[in-house]
Amino acid sequence: GQQLNQSPQSMFIQEGEDVSMNCTSSSIFNTWLWYKQDPGEGPVLLIALYKAGELTSNGRLTAQFGITRKDSFLNISASIPSDVGIYFCAGQHPPSGGSNYKLTFGKGTLLTVNP
Amino acid sequence: SQTIHQWPATLVQPVGSPLSLECTVEGTSNPNLYWYRQAAGRGLQLLFYSIGIDQISSEVPQNLSASRPQDRQFILSSKKLLLSDSGFYLCAWSVLFAGELFFGEGSRLTVL
Numbered sequence: 001g002q003q004l005n006q007s008p009q010s011m012f013i014q015e016g017e018d019v020s021m022n023c024t025s026s027s028i029f030n031t032w033l034w035y036k037q038d039p040g041e042g043p044v045l046l047i048a049l050y051k052a053g054e055l056t057s058n059g060r061l062t063a064q065f066g067i068t069r070k071d072s073f074l075n076i077s078a079s080i081p082s083d084v085g086i087y088f089c090a091g092q093h094p095p096s097g098g099s100n101y102k103l104t105f106g107k108g109t110l111l112t113v114n115p
Numbered sequence: 116s117q118t119i120h121q122w123p124a125t126l127v128q129p130v131g132s133p134l135s136l137e138c139t140v141e142g143t144s145n146p147n148l149y150w151y152r153q154a155a156g157r158g159l160q161l162l163f164y165s166i167g168i169d170q171i172s173s174e175v176p177q178n179l180s181a182s183r184p185q186d187r188q189f190i191l192s193s194k195k196l197l198l199s200d201s202g203f204y205l206c207a208w209s210v211l212f213a214g215e216l217f218f219g220e221g222s223r224l225t226v227l
Contacts, residue, residue, distance in 0.1 A: 031214030042205050042218030043159075050214075086157055092214035101147055101166060102174075103216055105159045 006089050006106025014114050019076040021087060021109045028069040029091035033103065034061075037086045046087075047074070079113050086110050117142035121206040121219035128226055134179075134193040136222050138206030141187065146208040148189040149216065150181055153203040165189060201226045 006023045013019060023032075031050055035043035047058050049065035049072060056063055062075045072091075076083055089106040121138040128134060140146050150162040161174045163181035171181050178197050182190045189206060206219040 033214060033216070035218075040221070040223070042207075042221045045215060045217065048215050088159065090216070101164055102149075102161060103214065108157045110157070 004089060004091060004104050004106040006109060008109055009107070010110040010112070012112045012114065013079055015079060015081060017079055019079055019083070019111060020073060021089075022071060022073040023089035023091070023106045024071040025091060025104070026070070028094065029104075030069075030094050031092040032063070032065050032072040033090040033092075034063050034072070034074045035088040035090065037088065037108075039085070043086075043088055076111075079111075081113050081115050084111055084113050117208075117217070119206060119208055119217060119219045121204075121222055123222060124220065125223045126225070128196050128224065130198055130226055131195045134191070134196050134200070134224070136191040136204055136206075136224075138189045138191075138219055139187055140189075140208045143208070143210070144186060146187065146210065148183060148187075149207040149209075150189065150191050151205040151207065151218075153205060153221075155202075159205070163191070196224075196226045198226050200224065 004023050004025050033048050034046045036046050037043040047056050047063040052065055052069050053067050054065040060077045064073055086108040088108045090103040092103055118141045147166050149164045151159045152162055153159050163171055163173055165171050165183045168183055179193050204222045207216045209216045
């Protein structure tokens with residue numbers, strides 16, 4: 001099936017530092033999504049991107065939908081301890097035989113923030 | 116506003132016993148519904164999805180089954196659990212054809 005390459009797999013940073021993570025794909029997507037998962041809970045949607053080149057912010061978070069439609073990045077500025085968790089990217093394919101009902105997820109980036 | 120609930124939150128079951136995890140969505144109609152499993156390695160594996168009542172698509176062959184007896188109810192079942200069925204199970208919903216997926220709180224299953 002389709003694969004998303006998410007990197008880095010994990011990050012250890014100091015409070016106050018900026019963070020950047022990205023996802024790349026061999027195929028194009030119509031939608032890119034970024035989720036955060038706290039331990040023992042379900043992932044929560046952070047940012048949704050619908051258009052190639054789109055740059056969207058949500059507080060200290062900024063994400064971009066790559067111009068080729070095959071990549072996206074998420075930046076977190078001035079990290080704080082509660083940013084700890086697993087961040088997932090996900091993409092939705094263009095409509096084709098039902099595949100657009102499903103999202104393809106990256107394997108996640110585990111973020112640790114040292115106070 | 117829309118909400119999603121799944122239960123039980125935690126389950127410890129012996130090998131060979133049955134399983135039933137339930138998920139309900141409120142505040143929307145005709146949602147797409149999904150069951151994912153998350154093993155310790157963190158990745159999210161899609162198990163089943165449903166675009167309507169009694170319309171279930173299975174993504175991977177396995178020991179589990181899913182049913183959707185009502186528009187906003189999605190059930191994950193097994194007749195006989197295996198050790199390898201242990202994991203964190205997540206129910207999710209989306210608006211038909213839209214990309215945004217919203218997850219429930221998760222159910223932690225441990226098979227002993």
